[in-house]
Amino acid sequence: MRSHGQGFGSGPGQGNCGSGHHGRGEYEGRRAAFGPFGPGFGGPPWGGGRGRGRGRARRGDVRASILVLLKDRPMHGYEMIQEIGERSGGAWKPSPGSVYPTLQLLEDEGLITSESDGGKKLFTLTDTGRTEADSVPDAPWEEAGRGIDWDAMNEIRQAGFGLMEAFGQVWKTGTPEQRQKAISVIGEARKKLYLILADED
The missing domain is CATH 1.10.10.10 (Winged helix-like DNA-binding domain superfamily/Winged helix DNA-binding domain)
Structure with missing residues (x-):
């Protein structure tokens, strides 16, 4: 599944998602897109990023x-x-x-x-x-997986990976203006997701 994250820094010049745009400015752009609690760019928060995602048990x-x-x-x-x-x-x-x-x-x-x-x-x-x-x-070990809807979890994963893949492609090949638009789109999507939890339209 990590292959979906290749657009974020694989191949020559790892960690560089576009010629001439790297370092802290690049990190801040990504962070601005997903917010301080967004996924690590090795995977979404429910997957392999930041050492989380595999079920925990007592x-x-x-x-x-x-x-x-x-x-x-x-x-x-x-x-x-x-x-x-x-x-x-x-x-x-x-x-x-x-x-x-x-x-x-x-x-x-x-x-x-x-x-x-x-x-x-x-x-x-x-x-x-x-x-x-x-x-x-x-x-x-059964307690760790009890109550998990695996079909729903798979749908969430696929949606998340698809979003990150698209954002990564824009970040890697787009112009500065296109990157900024992508950040705005992600930011707006993030707000709408939180509104779902708040039961607002």
Whole structure:
């Protein structure tokens, strides 16, 4: 999906969206278009921009998910991250920064053990850990994706990417006057979106 953001600085001279127009002035123009709370130009706020967008879950869910996964078979930490992402339907993919400390904690508690496997750690439940795993929900990752309308989310994403793609094309190839018009259009669209929330015409 990041291919939609190519108009914002890919290829030769990355970060430059038009010859002779770059640096802070370029940033301010983009910021003015979407406002201070607008999307990062690697993607919209519901996608990959600014380190957000992949569903989050409580710390307890990370612990419970690891225990449940290890009931099936021994796994590496990276494998667990991928498995949770797949089983949650993409709603939640925990970060290494949450998984690996949890693995260390579980090992300290005697619930799992680890052994070297091709330069990686392979984690396995202990008997105590298996008893603990039996006491948690069978699919802790499901909570992260509950209540999400995936069809509506996809429509929103496509609309957002289309808008950013069009704006990026104007910014990359347009004249200064055309760029300014594009900023005005985006600003007006942003205001109208907020008015929708206010139930105003």
